[in-house]
């Protein structure tokens with residue numbers, strides 16, 4: 001019996017497969033592309049080629065494309081899955097999870113391994129991976145390169161929260177001959193400030209802050225996030241798969257419950 | 262009164278009531294009955310009723326005319342205001358078109374400024390609503406109620422006698438009682454019907470011009486629901502949600518749908534489509550009926566009041582009575598008073614009532630339906 005979790009996000013689709021002992025035996029990430037349905041199909045093929053028989057597994061889908069996974073036994077929101085995934089990855093039952101996703105940024109408060117409260121950004125993309133991507137693009141950098149550069153910059157700020165206006169601010173900074181690292185610094189500041197203001201809407205509580213999602217491996221973001229929140233921020237390379245891992249864990253619970261019946 | 266139709270049919274009829282009343286309002290006008298249009302729960306209906314007028318709610322609920330409205334109004338304004346102004350200006354709302362006068366109150370800043378512009382092309386009677394609920398405020402509000410009475414007498418060449426007014430108060434109280442008896446069926450756990458179906462009746466009934474028939478009709482629907490419940494017809498047991506915040510209707514019904522599509526059930530509405538409008542009665546036996554009317558209306562617990570204790574009193578009571586598992590607050594984007602008050606509501610719900618709370622900010626578009634569903638589903642998974 002396998003427990004599979006599929007997280008179809010706006011930019012990337014993630015897969016996590018666990019065995020009966022809840023060991024992570026397969027993880028995989030690929031761009032979501034235009035069609036979540038096609039992505040779901042290609043993940044299906046991938047699992048098959050790795051010898052994972054879907055007849056022999058319980059599958060839970062999450063993420064904004066969760067409804068496009070025809071072979072899923074159940075769908076669960078990414079909030080619940082990120083919460084569960086973070087508990088598993090960091091072995092911490094009480095704390096805060098910050099997930100900077102492609103389109104959404106969410107802040108989740110965990111208590112005793114359960115989601116206690118959460119906030120998500122509103123329609124606008126400030127403070128999301130999308131914002132970073134747009135800015136990086138206009139500077140001809142990859143998001144990772146931008147984050148790395150930001151560490152050595154300073155002195156510049158972007159005042160606009162709106163992605164469209166912020167992009168034109170960035171372009172005019174480039175035009176003025178501002179150093180790339182300073183612009184990168186300003187972009188990172190802007191994202192993190194927005195995330196921090198989102199987090200401040202949740203009541204503060206105990207426990208560490210775990211950074212999950214696509215930016216979890218970006219040390220600089222993690223560092224300034226910690227400075228602004230005045231606490232340590234932990235992250236793990238598996239953080240990118242938190243949603244999929246949470247979905248796999250949900251599949252395990254679901255499978256057990258069904259079997260118990 | 263006996264309801265012969267099945268409940269689903271009744272609910273469907275109410276869902277279509279607003280549109281069906283478009284024809285009714287024309288007929289009323291042809292019969293020579295004046296029409297008074299209003300936008301808000303603070304509007305003292307009894308005065309217009311005593312003047313022999315029909316009353317109708319004008320709040321617009323679709324984004325159809327927002328583009329038109331934005332030619333005159335700023336974009337970052339509450340969609341209810343923009344849409345209402347847009348429908349008025351483009352003459353697309355038959356209720357507005359047939360209204361002899363539109364009554365506005367100085368509630369939020371956006372609305373009162375909008376009325377200024379609206380009065381350029383329509384008769385608008387603006388009542389000065391205080392932002393507080395103390396004694397001085399009540400004095401002012403009572404004088405405004407009397408000024409409104411005098412205005413209508415003059416406008417419709419009629420006399421609002423004490424007798425007519427008391428009759429109107431009795432009728433409106435009977436309507437309130439019956440609406441309350443209807444929504445109280447949701448105290449049952451599991452709930453007898455879907456919150457969305459109840460909502461259709463609550464909302465649709467405000468577009469019935471013949472108020473005399475409402476009490477019997479509501480009581481009959483309530484009775485039928487109770488009977489079916491006793492016979493074992495009910496909804497599955499699901500997390501019980503109270504919806505609070507800005508008025509809901511039309512486009513924003515997406516919030517109710519999101520709760521019920523994702524495994525919850527809405528058992529109470531603490532907003533202007535629900536309990537806020539019906540909870541309190543006017544004291545029928547008061548010596549000074551104007552005083553009683555003024556008191557009743559000024560006590561509505563809307564976020565335009567500062568402070569706003571009555572909202573919390575009602576909210577707290579409903580959380581208990583309806584055995585609420587979680588509170589969802591819907592605010593409209595750029596509605597400052599409600600958006601500001603979310604902090605206090607969150608604190609009240611989570612720290613005093615010890616149940617989860619979430620707020621969602623939305624507008625009249627359909628763009629955010631995906632995100633709305635995710636958030637509300639996550640909230641329900643948490644319960």
Ligand code: SF4
Nearest residue numbers: 301302303368533563
């Ligand atoms: S929410 Fe307040 S301003 Fe709006 S209709 Fe209700 S009472 Fe009036």
Ligand code: SF4
Nearest residue numbers: 339341369507593596
């Ligand atoms: S929803 Fe808020 S901003 Fe809009 S009209 Fe009502 S009180 Fe005013």
